[in-house]
Amino acid sequence: MNKVKITICGIDYVIAGNEDEEYVLNLARKLDAELKKIMAQNPRISVMTAAVLAALDHLDESVKAQESTDNMRLQIKDYLEDAAKARIECEEQKREIERLKREIASLKTRLDIQ
Structure with missing residues (x-):
């Protein structure tokens, strides 16, 4: 089982799973970018x-x-x-x-x- 530290919107998480570390980091980067895009479109959310x-x-x-x-x-x-x-x-x-x-x-x- 792999443990991967990721950061999404400035908050650190440790994810445990069977996926490759680079795969999890890539998912985290995509999610972080997506959330930042959503929040940039509506700064009040x-x-x-x-x-x-x-x-x-x-x-x-x-x-x-x-x-x-x-x-x-x-x-x-x-x-x-x-x-x-x-x-x-x-x-x-x-x-x-x-x-x-x-x-x-x-x-x-x-x-x-x-």
């Missing part, structure tokens, strides 16, 4: 309010990304089902072609005999 707004924004993005992922999974499932059906139809058509070839050969043999 607190760090807490900015954090809530940022959290809501990220949660919104996360939910939309999950919905998009679920939609893609359904589309892929449909494509796979269509591909399986097409493969089955192709095999049926190949069998029909082989049957017709045998029938043609049989008819040619009959014509040659007569």
Whole structure:
């Protein structure tokens, strides 16, 4: 377990987790910049309010990304089902072609005999 010291809006935190230190520091820098941007747009809001707004924004993005992922999974499932059906139809058509070839050969043999 890694412990990483980060600073967000002038407040130090120690984060414990399994993620790489540089990854956590990068997240902290992005969050710090985002909170400062929100607070610069409206100087009267607190760090807490900015954090809530940022959290809501990220949660919104996360939910939309999950919905998009679920939609893609359904589309892929449909494509796979269509591909399986097409493969089955192709095999049926190949069998029909082989049957017709045998029938043609049989008819040619009959014509040659007569």
